[in-house]
Amino acid sequence: MRLWKVLGFEKADGKRLAQIELLNAAKPERQTVAIENLVAVAEFHDYIYPGMVSTGKVECDDNKPFHTVINGENYHALQALTFTHRGKIDVIYIDPPYNTGAKDWKYNNDYVGEEDLYRHSKWLAFMERRLLIAKDLLNPKDSVLIVTIDEKEYLRLGLLLEQLFPEARMQMVSSVINPKGATRSSAFGRTDEYLFFVMMGAAAPIPVSLNSEWKVAQDRRAGSLRWAELLRAGSHTRRVDSPNQFYPVFIRNGTDGPRFESVGDAYLGENWRAVKAPPGCVAVWPIRSDGSEGNWQNSASSLRELIIKGYAKLGRWRGKDTAIAYLKRGEQGKVEAGIFPIVGRKQDNSIVVDDSEYQPVFLPGTQWRIASHNAEQGGTNLQKLLIPDRKFPFPNPSYSREGA
Template identity: 50%
Template sequence: MSNELQSLLDRVASTDPATAKELRRHVDALQSRRQFGLNFERHTPESVALTGRSILAGDKVRFLPERGETTPESVATWIVTRIRGPKEARVAELIDPRTKMESSRLVSDLVFVADFRDPIYPGLVSTGRIQRGGDNKPFHTVINAENYHALEAMLFTNRGKVDCIYIDPPYNTRANDWKYNNNYVDPGDNYAHSKWLAFMERRLRVARELLNPADAVLLVTIDEKEFLRLGLLLEQTFPEARIQMVSVAINPSGQKRDGAFRRSDEYLFVVSFGRAEPSPLVLGPEWRGGKSTSTGKIRWDGFLRSGTGAQRDESPLKFYPVIVSESGKILRFGDPIPVGARREDYDGLNMGEVAIWPIRRDGSEGRWQTNVTTAKRLLAKGFIRTGRFNGERTAVSYLKMGEQNKLAQGVYGAYTLGADGYVVVESAAAQGNRATPTTQWNLTAHSAADHGSSLLRKMIPGRSFPFPKSLYAVEDALRFFVADKPGALIVDFFAGSGTTAHAVMRLNREDDGRRRSISVTNNEVNDEEVSLLERGLRAGDPEWDSRGICERVTKPRIKAAVTGRTPEGVPIDADYSFGDEFPMSDGFEENVEFFTLTYENASLVELDMAFERISPLLWMRAGAQGRIISERSDTFEVADTYAVLFSVDAANPFLAAVEGDEGLRVAYIVTDDEPQYQAILGQLPSGVEAVRLYESYLRTFEINTGRA
C-alpha cells in the first residue's frame, strides 16, 4: 500500500473507524489481485532543474543551495508571481502552490524547473563543431540535455527515421547511478525498482516513435539487478517486436559480488521491428562457438520447373523462349506462345540467336519457374544464368528469393556482375566464415576494463568515467544491424562517455559509410559534487559545469576520436586493437556538431522571434549536412539540403532557386496562411518534404504533452 493511501485511511479512521475498516478490506482485496505481467507505480512525474534558463513570471523554480552548503537545491517547487528590481539584483516574488505561502528570493538564487508533464518548446545552441569529413558528409550530433526532453525534440527532427537505438541505461546498482526528481536513488530505497521502471518507461515510449517500424532495432544493455523487470517492460512497451537476450562477457576476471559468484557478463536485449534481423557477418574464431547458419556456397536452382505443376498446360504463361547468343549468354525473353502453338514455328529470333525452351528430360513440354516479367527482373539483377552451351541447348538456373535475401544480407560476401551479366560472389573461404553467432558472446575485444576504461585513459588522460563500455563490444552489436545500411541513423540517449558515436565512426571507416549518430548526455557532476559545493560552487557556475559529464568526458572523447589528439593537443599514443587496426592518432574523416538544448517561449516562436534557436532542429530534420541557416532573412535562404522561405512574397524567386536542386530534401515555409502554404507546396520539386513553420513545430510538442 502506498504511503499516500495509508495516510488517507488513517485520516478517515480518526473520524469514522467503521468506514475506514471497510475501505481497508476493499483495498486489501484489490491488492491481492495480481495482473499478469509487470506492475509498478509510475510515481510523481519527473522534473528536472535547468540551470542557465532565464527565470520569468509564471515559471516553476527551486532554491539553489547557499554558497558553501553541501546539499543540492531544494526539493520544494515555487511559482514566480512577479519579478522586480534592477537587472543586476532582480528579486522574484514567489508562492508555494501547495500551502499558498509567499516568499521572495534573488533571481540568481533560483533555478528553473521543468516537469515532464508540461509542454516544452526546444531549441539548440551550438557549442562547437569539428569538420574533417568534408562538405558532403553528414554531421554526428552531440546534445547536452535531459534525455527525455531531447527525445521529445527528436520527434520533430527524426520521427520514424531512426534505424538503430543503442542505450546503456543506469543499472540501478549504485547510490550515485541516477537521479529521480533531483535525488540520487539509493538501491535500498523500497521504491527503487518502481522508480527505475517509471524512469525507463517514459523514455522508451518516446523512443518508440523515433524508430522506423518497418526496419529498426533497439539494443539495451543491463545487468542482473534489473534484467527481469526490463525484459517484461520491453515486452509490454513493444508488443509487436521480437525480443531476444544475449549474454556478453565484459570482465574476464569477474567483478566481486558479496556472497555470490563473481560477475563476468551482462545482458544485451535485442528488440527487432519489422524486417530487422542480424546480418550474417565474417566472424573470427572467437565467435564461432556455435554452428554457422551459412552453407558457405551460393545455391543456383534450376529454372525449369520440376515436381507438381510442371507441365506446359498447367501454366501456359510460363512457357516461353529464353533467347541466348551464340556464346550462350541470355539476351532477353520471348513472349509466351499461345496454347496449341508449336515452338518449332516460333519466328522471334534474330541472326545468331538461339531459343531455349522448357523441355523436360522425357521430351515433354514443361514450364519455367516464373513468368516473363519476373524473369526480366531476375536478368536485370544478375540472378539468372545459363550453364555450358553446346550451340543448341543449355541449362538455365536462377537464385530463389531466399538466396537473394542472403545475398543482400552479405551472407556470401561481396558480389559483382560477371562478364556474362550474372552474380559472381567472393571466394568460398570468405563465404564460409559468414555466420550469425549464438547468444553467448565471449570475446577478448569486449573486455570493458581493457577496451573501455583503458582506452578512455589514453584518449583523455586524467578524466575518468564509471564503467565505460568496450568500444569493440558496441561496434560489434551495431554491425550486425547496420553493416548493410551505410546511411543508417543511430541514436544513443544515454551516451555517457560517447562510445556509440565512436563505434559508428569506426564502422564508417571500414566501408566508407555515411552513417550518423545522435548522442544525448547530461552534464551531471557525480563524484565531485560535494567537494564543489564545499568550495562555494553550484550548478550554473562555469567551473562547476566544466566538471560535468558532457563537458569533461563526452565532448573531449569524441573530439579526440575525430582529431586523433588528446584534449592537450598531443597525438594519441595507441592503436585500435581489433577489426580495422590503425593508429588512433589518424583520427576519422567525420563531422561533429555539439549542442546544448534550450527551452523556448512558444509565443516568441510563433512570432518568428526565436529562429536562431530553432534553426539547428530544421538542419537536423534535413539530414544534418552542410551549413546551418542560423539567421532569418527578409526573403529566403537555401542551404545544402534544405531551404527556408521566410516571406511568402518571395515565393516565386524561392521556387526558382530550389528548382532542379537535387540535394534539397526539406523546404520550410514560414506562414500562418494555409492557402498560401498549399499553393507553394504544390510547386515544390518532386520528392521534397514541405514543413509549415511554425505550426508544425508547435503542434508537435503540444501533441506530445498529451501523449506523454
C-alpha cells in the same frame, strides 16, 4: 502576481523589446518592455517545449556524414527530437542507470536509493516515460531498440519492453565483458551484461564473417556447399509421420560410381520389401539405422526435380544402404546466385562447384564473447594507452557500454 502574454517582438535603438498583454484583465492592458526584464513561467498543465542551441561544431569534410551530440537531460532531449525525427530513427541504443545503488564511479549507476521500498517501481516509471518517447522516434517499418542492463533489473525491464512494444520481436543477448569476473558478495562473479534487442517491422540480424572477431565453433563444412541427408533425422522421423514420403530410390552402380536410375512413387502398402528394382539396380528405402521405417525429407516428385537440376547426389556405393544427399533451398539459392559457380557434374549428375572465393558467414547467437567488448582490453588498457599518466575508474570498452 500578474501574468503577461508576449504578443510579439521588435527592435528599437539597438535593443530587443517585447509587446506584452496582461492576462485575465478586466480591461486590456499592454506594455512594451525590454526582453531581459521578462521572466518565463508556466502554469500547471502548460506544455513546455524544450529547444536546443548549437554551442560549437567540428567539421572535417562537408561531404561526409556528421554526428550530433546533445548535452542535456535525456528526457527533454528525446522530447525535442520528436519534433524533427518522429518515426524516422533506425536504431536507438539506451544505456539507462542499472539501479544497483552504486555511487562510487563516474557514471552514476544509482537512480533510486537501495533501501527504498519502491525502488523498482520508481525505476520502471522512469524507464517507461523514456521508452514511450523512443517508441515514437523509431521507424515502425524497420528499426531496432537496444537496451543494456545487468542482473538487478533485467527481468522487470523485459516485462516492461514486452508491454510497451507488443508488436515487436524481442531477444536478449548475454555479452561477456569481464572474463575474469567482477566480484559479487556471496554470489558468483559477474562476467556478462544483457542486451535487449527490440526489432520493429523488417529489422533482423544479418550474418557476419566467420573470419571476424566473433568466437564461434567453426564447422569445417562452413566454407563449402552444404549437402543435407535425404533421410529425415530429428523429429517426425517415422514412416507414419509422412507416409507419402516413404518410397524407393532406384540406383545403379557403374565403373565410375553409383547413378540414379529412377524414383518410385509413394508406397502405402505393407510388403515394401517385395518391390522389385529394375534389372541391375537396387532399391534404397528410408530405413533408419535401427531397422525401423522412416521417411525421406522430400516427396518423390521433388526428388526427381532435384536429380534433374543436380541438387541430389549419391554417397559411396553400399548397395541398398547407399546414402543420398540433397541441397536445401538456402544452398540452392547460393548456387543460383553465383556464390558457388557450377564447374562440372559427377556421374550421378550432381553439381560440382567452385568454393575457392567463398567467404563463410554465420548468424550470431545469443551468447557473445567478442574481444572488443572486453572491459579490460578495450577499456582499461585503451585508456592507459591514450592517457598513461591518469586513471579513470571503470573505463568502458570502445564497442560496449559497461565495463564494471
